[in-house]
Amino acid sequence: MNLFPISSDQNLLPFDGEVFYYPDFFGESPGMKFFELLKNEIQWKQEPIWIFGKKVMQPRLTALYGDPEIPYGYSGIQMEAYPWTGKLQEIKERVEVQAGTHFTHVLLNYYRNGDDSMGWHRDNEKELGINPVIASVSFGAEREFQMRHYKQKNVKVNVHLKDGSLLLMQGSSQHHWEHQLPKRKKISSGRINLTFRRIIG
Numbered sequence: 001m002n003l004f005p006i007s008s009d010q011n012l013l014p015f016d017g018e019v020f021y022y023p024d025f026f027g028e029s030p031g032m033k034f035f036e037l038l039k040n041e042i043q044w045k046q047e048p049i050w051i052f053g054k055k056v057m058q059p060r061l062t063a064l065y066g067d068p069e070i071p072y073g074y075s076g077i078q079m080e081a082y083p084w085t086g087k088l089q090e091i092k093e094r095v096e097v098q099a100g101t102h103f104t105h106v107l108l109n110y111y112r113n114g115d116d117s118m119g120w121h122r123d124n125e126k127e128l129g130i131n132p133v134i135a136s137v138s139f140g141a142e143r144e145f146q147m148r149h150y151k152q153k154n155v156k157v158n159v160h161l162k163d164g165s166l167l168l169m170q171g172s173s174q175h176h177w178e179h180q181l182p183k184r185k186k187i188s189s190g191r192i193n194l195t196f197r198r199i200i201g
């Protein structure tokens, strides 16, 4: 397994895309402020997804916020976006400065504890355009985020996403790399993740 060192503006990927990690993007331990607020104000739901023709509940809670006039589909679910809240708008604006782009939506994931997870996937829906910039913000419990090359599945890059961190995935990363958030049985506290996306209609 290849593990690459983490520093703020060094590309974590060895080839075929770009991923940048900013561990202290929201300052030192901002967690409780953002985590509790988002936990309470976001309209969390547990949604079903279709996997090989079978309906299963996602092992996490989710919500979609964004510009309401633009529809967004995700793993076979057509999701209606709630309008931006003040807090989400504030986070979005800070992230847009770093990412150098504007986002139309944010998909939020609430992993209630280490039993909640997300499986291997790429964020390569065609509505996101050819080389999407995906900005991933984390609050609460630190969790391991794993990436692996789509064709050379033994080439892996892991990063622990800490409270208040930002991960930017860009360039051709969504073509060539998939990512997941595995279960971690020992983690008993929650993590909220926000992935900002731009839908080009």
Ligand SMILES: O=C(O)CCC(=O)C(=O)O
Binding pocket: 107, 109, 118, 123, 136, 145, 161, 179, 180, 181, 193, 195
């Ligand atoms: O929770 C994470 O860090 C990953 C979220 C993710 O990959 C997604 O929402 O597409």
Ligand SMILES: [Fe+2]
Binding pocket: 121, 122, 123, 179
């Ligand atoms: Fe993703």
